[in-house]
Amino acid sequence: MSIDLDRGGILNLTREFPGLRYAGIGLGWDLNPDRAEEAFDLDASVFMLGADRQIPNELFFVFYNNLKSPDGAIEHFGDSRTGEGSGDDESIEIDLSRVSPDIEEILFVVTIHDSEVRNQNFGRIQNAFIRIYDISTNIEILRYNLQEQFSQETAIEFGKLYRQSDAWVFQALGCGYSDRLQSFVDRYAS
Ligand SMILES: [Ca+2]
Numbered sequence: 001m002s003i004d005l006d007r008g009g010i011l012n013l014t015r016e017f018p019g020l021r022y023a024g025i026g027l028g029w030d031l032n033p034d035r036a037e038e039a040f041d042l043d044a045s046v047f048m049l050g051a052d053r054q055i056p057n058e059l060f061f062v063f064y065n066n067l068k069s070p071d072g073a074i075e076h077f078g079d080s081r082t083g084e085g086s087g088d089d090e091s092i093e094i095d096l097s098r099v100s101p102d103i104e105e106i107l108f109v110v111t112i113h114d115s116e117v118r119n120q121n122f123g124r125i126q127n128a129f130i131r132i133y134d135i136s137t138n139i140e141i142l143r144y145n146l147q148e149q150f151s152q153e154t155a156i157e158f159g160k161l162y163r164q165s166d167a168w169v170f171q172a173l174g175c176g177y178s179d180r181l182q183s184f185v186d187r188y189a190s
């Protein structure tokens with residue numbers, strides 16, 4: 001049965017699911033119905049961080065223009081331009097066995113494309129979630145529905161995977177920022 005996490009909640013994936021190798025990360029969101037006519041494009045991105053919380057090089061920043069990490073561990077599937085539908089809007093696949101040993105943390109961020117130009121923020125988004133499923137069985141392992149009310153935020157860290165001894169642990173984050181994607185690149189590639 002899938003485990004529901006609240007903000008800040010953690011789950012030790014390796015301990016609870018020892019056989020897990022291919023993890024699917026599904027991220028979803030919907031527009032508030034009253035603004036559904038508007039062009040509103042959310043993008044999921046992944047930062048693979050070393051012990052210094054920096055990406056080893058720019059290729060460890062996986063997003064719509066760099067769909068695979070250089071260690072072959074992560075592949076980003078699809079760029080939903082609308083968020084239509086209740087299932088995953090964007091998804092990422094991870095082969096946990098192939099993550100570079102230099103990588104200590106895998107951070108999942110969702111940003112609003114052209115938020116400044118379009119004057120958009122997460123106040124108009126509802127039903128946001130991140131979930132993890134086992135790709136080999138298609139069974140959902142955990143889900144974090146972002147219950148928090150966001151308003152001015154234009155970027156949200158949905159969650160992260162991090163190493164703890166020999167295990168991978170997931171933490172639900174739900175941390176909002178008034179940032180563009182470039183601000184995250186600046187922060188994690190300084
Ligand atoms: Ca998108």
Ligand SMILES: [Ca+2]
Pocket residue numbers: 028029030083084085086087088089
């Ligand atoms: Ca959706």
